[in-house]
Amino acid sequence: YDVALDRDVLKPMAGEVTRLRSLADDLVVLGIGGSSLGGQALVAALAGTTERPLRCHFVDNIDPDTMALLLERLDPARSAVLVITKSGGTVETLAQLLIMRRWLRVTLGQGEMRSRMTFVTDPERGLLRELAKSEGFRAFEIPANVGGRYSVLTPVGLLPAAFLGIDVGKxxxxxxxxVERVTEPDVAGNPAALLAAGALLALKECRRTTLVMMPYSDALRVTTQWFVQLWAESLGKRTNRLGEVVHAGQTPLAAVGATDQHAQLQLFVEGPRDKAVMLVAVEKSRRQLPIPDELADRDEVRFLHGRDLGEVLAAERRATRAAQAWNSARVHSKRWSRWRKAPADSRSNLTLYSRFGVVRTTVSGRANSNTTRSKAASLGGSRCSTTS
Structure with a gap:
């Protein structure tokens, strides 16, 4: 929890953001998994709150077509690069780093390359830390006690958000x-404990081996991907803390309303009864968009006249919840249901990341497993250097 209370990083980070903005309109963020998804979720959720037309490109894969196309579209003279890896040895990120380093050096020269690349990495160890010391790159720390996928409230997530003008102080x-709420000893007042209890009940008692996160908001679409990564990598374990082989975990699944009412909802309601569904609502959109009284003579659309588009979205969410009520994929716990109905107030900075805090804390504490270890996550990268 100390990360959420640590504001010492804000001042030096603000200086770096000012410097990067003077150099670039496009910030390329290199990273994968926890080094990318939290920042992507933060930026996507709060997009539209900034004035200057700055752009942030999260490159979270090593697909050559995607990266080559990005380089073709970018102007190196108006670009900067943020390289994020906690260990400093993530194969995918290092491959991206080499490409971006050469691209900047060839087009702008050694000095400009150095000034346009910023690192976020371990305080003491790893290749990025060594390069920062030997070649003079600017580098920010991921605290040693914070795992990469829990690092959104460090420069990993805050620096890209601040570059785009999001108020990271809020x-x-x-x-x-x-933090105050999730450290509440009374379970009834602790939203993280309630979510953990509900998810565990769904898994252990109701055999709901899949947990679906379904927000009714496009801005939270990336949040579902982050949830999938957190839930899977933190809780999918071969052994528990006692060393016993348990093959534990609950499969996370991303969905978005109302889009997935016309895709996955059929499976959720009438398919195998192995899913618990978390519906997430935004209580009030930042913008209103009234539906005009076009085609006034047609019965098919008359009921929409005078409504706001957000009203229709909310009505569809309520209908989805009602449709699931009779299906046992829903966890029948009054407190669990109350959390699931809890609104995210207008996706404001404060409320939104209060909600994200719930998810992060829940992942950390809900199971008898080592949530910070993810040996399997690095198997592909660690083996790629020894296989053809």
Whole structure:
């Protein structure tokens, strides 16, 4: 929880953001998994709150077509690169680093390359830390006690958000407020404990081996991907803390309303009864979009006249919840249901990241497993150097 309360990084980070903005309109963020998804979720959720037309490109894969196309579209003279890896040895990120380093050096020269690349990595160890010391790259720390996938409230997530003009101070305000709630010893007042209890009940008692996160908001679409990564990598374990072989875990699944009402909902309601569904609502959109009284003579659309588009979305969410009520994929716990109905107030900085704080804390504490270890996650990368 200390990360949510630590504001010491804000001042030096603000200086770096000012410097990067003077150099670039496009920030390329290199990273994968926890080094990328949290920042992507933060930026996507709060997009539209900034004025200057800056762009942030999260490159979270090593697909050559995607990266080559990005380089073709970018102007190196108006670009900067943020390289994020906690260990400093993530194969995918290092491959990206080499490509971006050469691209900047060839087009702009050694000095410009150095000034346009910033690192976020371990305080003491790893290749990025060594390069920062030997070649003079600017580098920010991921605290030693913070795992990569839990690092969104460090420069990993805050620096890209700040570059885009998002008020990261308010983000930390929301996180600090949630720290108070998730350390509440009374389970009834602790949203993280309630979510953990509900998810565990769904898995152990109701055999709901899949947990679906389904927000009714496009802005939270990336949040579902982050949830999938957190839930899977933190809780999918061969052994528990006692060393016993358990092959534990609950499969996370991403969905978005109302889009997936016309895709996955059929499976959720009438398919195998192995799913618990978390519906997430945004209580009030930042924008209103009234539906005009076009085609006034047609019965098929008359009921929409005078409504706001957000009203229709909310009505569809309520209908989805009702459709699931009779299906045992829903966890029948009054407290669990209350959390699931809890609104995210207008996706404001404070409230939104209070909600994210719930998810992060729940992942950390809900199971008898080592949530910080993810040996399997690095198997592909670690073996690629020894196989053809």
């Amino acid at each position: 983000v930390l305000d929301g996180a600090a407020a949630m």
